[in-house]
Amino acid sequence: xxxxxxxxxxxxxxxxxxxxxxxxxxSEPVLETPNFVKDxxxxxxxxxxxxxxxxxxxSSVGEMEMTVVRPRRTQTMRMKAWTEGEDKSLIIVQAPPxxxxxxxxxxxxxxxxxxxxxxxxxxxxxxxxxxxxxGSDFTNDDLVRESSILDDYEYECVGPSESPEGWLLRCxxxxxxxxxxxxxxxIVSKDGTLPIEARYFDRKDRLSRTLYWSDVKVLGxxxxxxxxxxxxxxxxxNETTMHYLSISFGETLPADIFSLSRLEQSQ
Amino acid sequence: MSFxxxxxxxxxxxxxxxxxxxxxxxxxxxxxxxxxxxxLMEGFFQxxxxxxxxxxxxxxxxxxxxxxxxxxxxxxxxxxxxxxxAIEGLKETVRxxxxxxxxxxxxxxxxxxxxxxxxxxxxxxxxxxxxxxRGGLLEGxxxxxxxxxxxxxxxxxxxxxxxxxEKQLIAVISTDVDGFPxxxxxxxxxxxxxxxxxxxTLGVVMPIEEAGELLMMxxxxxxxxxxxxxxxxxxxxxxxxxxxxxxxxxxxxxxxxAIPEIVMVINVKKWFDILFLSIVFIAAAAGIANxxxxxxFERKHEFGLLLAMGxxxxxxVNMVIFESVILGLIGIAVGTFIGVAISxxxxxxxxxxxxxxxxxxxxxxxxxxxxxxxxxxPRLKLQHVVYGLVAVTLTSILxxxxxxxxxxxxxxxxxxxxx
Numbered sequence: 001x002x003x004x005x006x007x008x009x010x011x012x013x014x015x016x017x018x019x020x021x022x023x024x025x026x027s028e029p030v031l032e033t034p035n036f037v038k039d040x041x042x043x044x045x046x047x048x049x050x051x052x053x054x055x056x057x058x059s060s061v062g063e064m065e066m067t068v069v070r071p072r073r074t075q076t077m078r079m080k081a082w083t084e085g086e087d088k089s090l091i092i093v094q095a096p097p098x099x100x101x102x103x104x105x106x107x108x109x110x111x112x113x114x115x116x117x118x119x120x121x122x123x124x125x126x127x128x129x130x131x132x133x134x135g136s137d138f139t140n141d142d143l144v145r146e147s148s149i150l151d152d153y154e155y156e157c158v159g160p161s162e163s164p165e166g167w168l169l170r171c172x173x174x175x176x177x178x179x180x181x182x183x184x185x186x187i188v189s190k191d192g193t194l195p196i197e198a199r200y201f202d203r204k205d206r207l208s209r210t211l212y213w214s215d216v217k218v219l220g221x222x223x224x225x226x227x228x229x230x231x232x233x234x235x236x237x238n239e240t241t242m243h244y245l246s247i248s249f250g251e252t253l254p255a256d257i258f259s260l261s262r263l264e265q266s267q
Numbered sequence: 268m269s270f271x272x273x274x275x276x277x278x279x280x281x282x283x284x285x286x287x288x289x290x291x292x293x294x295x296x297x298x299x300x301x302x303x304x305x306x307l308m309e310g311f312f313q314x315x316x317x318x319x320x321x322x323x324x325x326x327x328x329x330x331x332x333x334x335x336x337x338x339x340x341x342x343x344x345x346x347x348x349x350x351x352x353a354i355e356g357l358k359e360t361v362r363x364x365x366x367x368x369x370x371x372x373x374x375x376x377x378x379x380x381x382x383x384x385x386x387x388x389x390x391x392x393x394x395x396x397x398x399x400x401r402g403g404l405l406e407g408x409x410x411x412x413x414x415x416x417x418x419x420x421x422x423x424x425x426x427x428x429x430x431x432x433e434k435q436l437i438a439v440i441s442t443d444v445d446g447f448p449x450x451x452x453x454x455x456x457x458x459x460x461x462x463x464x465x466x467x468t469l470g471v472v473m474p475i476e477e478a479g480e481l482l483m484m485x486x487x488x489x490x491x492x493x494x495x496x497x498x499x500x501x502x503x504x505x506x507x508x509x510x511x512x513x514x515x516x517x518x519x520x521x522x523x524x525a526i527p528e529i530v531m532v533i534n535v536k537k538w539f540d541i542l543f544l545s546i547v548f549i550a551a552a553a554g555i556a557n558x559x560x561x562x563x564f565e566r567k568h569e570f571g572l573l574l575a576m577g578x579x580x581x582x583x584v585n586m587v588i589f590e591s592v593i594l595g596l597i598g599i600a601v602g603t604f605i606g607v608a609i610s611x612x613x614x615x616x617x618x619x620x621x622x623x624x625x626x627x628x629x630x631x632x633x634x635x636x637x638x639x640x641x642x643x644x645p646r647l648k649l650q651h652v653v654y655g656l657v658a659v660t661l662t663s664i665l666x667x668x669x670x671x672x673x674x675x676x677x678x679x680x681x682x683x684x685x686x
Contacts (some may be wrong), residue, residue, distance in 0.1 A: 115440060118451060
């Protein structure tokens with residue numbers, strides 16, 4: 001099961017989330033209590049498979065607030081997002097008025113931005129994939145990159161983590177896998193179901209950024225961390241927080257919602 | 268030295284014309300090589316220095332200490348107006364060029380059926396008046412082509428990539444000083460073929476006030492390039508700027524400090540000059556010493572006869588030295604004439620050394636965002652001629668001393684007998 005980078009983890013809350021549910025065919029959650037810890041030992045493969053499956057959703061519609069903190073200024077954007085499978089998504093900024101109507105469309109590995117101020121849509125070139133998305137600490141690459149811990153990383157359970165409390169899972173990129181992260185240290189809850197913290201290490205094995213999950217609540221019938229905070233390393237005073245206001249899964253979406261014409265009608 | 272001694276020395280040069288001509292040829296070759304190579308090197312390095320201290324770097328660069336490594340939009344010099352006034356008030360300052368520089372996405376702003384492909388670009392907010400002066404980033408752009416509000420100048424390469432022409436719209440998408448997204452449409456006023464690679468390939472140049480407004484930097488800049496009267500006196504200019512209180516936390520660098528690699532290359536030139544001078548010195552010494560020695564041994568009988576007739580040894584020494592000096596001066600004159608002629612012709616036509624390295628028709632190379640010309644225009648200096656003249660004259664005297672002393676110490680009877 002592939003998932004589209006850390007961004008969709010953040011944006012849709014369907015990655016690294018609470019594992020109190022399993023899903024039926026139409027993605028509606030069915031309450032069940034998974035158990036990934038037996039006799040004090042974490043069922044690593046089971047936990048990661050479960051974690052990867054949490055991304056499954058035929059479609060989703062969500063509303064969220066993204067707060068970008070900079071040393072001199074803080075800006076909060078309210079946005080709405082639609083997704084279909086793993087390859088299609090549309091995000092439209094609704095507030096503040098200055099940025100309202102700004103939209104991002106992702107179809108496969110293509111990314112387009114619509115700027116209502118100049119009434120123009122531009123396709124983001126591959127060379128700009130590492131640039132910031134909407135001025136946040138997320139990059140365009142976070143939107144389009146697909147990776148899978150099961151397929152692209154060699155993973156192991158290092159052992160119990162004391163701060164924060166939980167299990168520390170170390171995921172090292174497999175040789176030959178092209179990607180931004182050389183290593184991801186993931187800390188999950190003591191029962192192995194809730195993500196708590198992920199540390200991303202770059203190709204030189206330097207800590208690049210840390211993602212924190214908090215405020216677990218039921219959203220769209222699933223128990224999800226409602227707040228995710230991304231803190232870049234070495235940039236004091238900078239962070240981006242995504243706060244989920246609502247999310248629903250399995251929605252029927254208009255056929256043309258992931259089209260360029262729809263993108264330009266985003267206002 | 269009597270006239271007869273001089274005349275005898277002169278006539279002796281014609282005794283073995285082939286040998287004399289060979290010696291003159293060797294000295295001339297050395298001198299013309301010295302002149303041509305040194306004038307080429309002078310032209311090459313002067314061009315490098317003017318390019319380095321010209322548009323991009325200036326004589327002094329003032330930036331945030333972290334700007335060089337991070338180039339982040341929020342690494343700026345604050346209080347532009349106050350700082351600029353203080354720098355312009357220094358007696359060493361000729362011009363101050365404030366610059367706002369940040370990366371952007373740019374695309375054609377013309378309406379089309381399909382979305383425009385964005386390209387990487389660079390917003391350059393400049394003081395257009397200052398930058399169009401000699402050595403500025405926009406040197407030579409006439410006032411009627413300066414961008415007004417809502418207009419930009421773009422580089423030729425970027426214009427080609429975006430398929431944009433003058434008067435068309437360009438969409439600029441970037442982030443402001445705090446990293447928040449901004450976008451704006453501009454009209455392309457002029458397309459320039461700058462010798463600054465950044466401007467040519469990425470540049471979206473707009474008045475600094477417009478860039479400040481777009482990027483929320485009303486009184487801030489990323490860089491101040493300061494020009495003094497002489498780039499070789501950049502250290503004293505830096506010293507004066509360092510005392511400005513508003514810049515106490517800024518990074519202030521002379522062009523030498525900003526691009527130390529170039530300075531290292533320039534320092535190599537000094538050793539190159541010495542190397543060439545040494546080669547000429549050795550070549551002349553070998554040629555003259557050989558000629559004088561052969562000539563002395565051939566004329567032992569004659570020297571013995573002169574000594575027997577009452578000539579003083581000093582006269583023989585003078586005669587041999589005179590021959591050598593004349594030989595050297597003729598060689599120098601011939602070499603200087605040919606060398607100056609070649610250098611003068613090349614100073615008009617230029618010498619494209621790119622062909623030597625297989626660069627084909629390229630006439631410039633880019634290093635550290637600066638475009639360097641591959642065409643050298645030699646710069647002839649009087650010192651290039653004088654170095655050879657002095658070196659060969661001294662060499663002539665020194666090289667002929669040994670054979671001259673041999674001639675002076677001859678026993679007249681023995682010399683005449685052995686011959």
